[in-house]
């Protein structure tokens with residue numbers, strides 16, 4: 001279905017639904033499209049209005065979609081953080097040191113999380129110590 005903004009020869013404007021463009025063309029050519037105000041069949045499509053409306057609608061939809069995706073990502077990150085907080089030990093900025101000690105068996109093997117500088121992360125990488133980077137998000141209650 002398409003909505004046309006139509007205008008008659010007497011400058012009345014009105015909207016009408018048609019199944020498709022071909023239906024409008026056929027009815028218009030046959031003189032079946034009639035102005036509801038004056039009964040004139042000299043009806044033409046009003047310029048621009050339908051296109052403008054459609055364009056604005058499309059932009060709003062894309063914006064909503066983008067926001068939904070962003071919120072989904074944030075929820076996933078929050079879940080990841082919660083899981084991590086419940087299942088591993090927080091070691092703060094000693095992360096690189098602890099990860100290394102665990103790797104070399106110098107301390108009890110366990111899951112840990114904390115902060116590491118870019119330099120420390122690169123060193124852990126080079127030493128073949130397994131760790132994962134997770135997206136950082138501000139804590140809501142701090």
Ligand SMILES: [Zn+2]
Nearest residue numbers: 008012035038
């Ligand atoms: Zn009219």
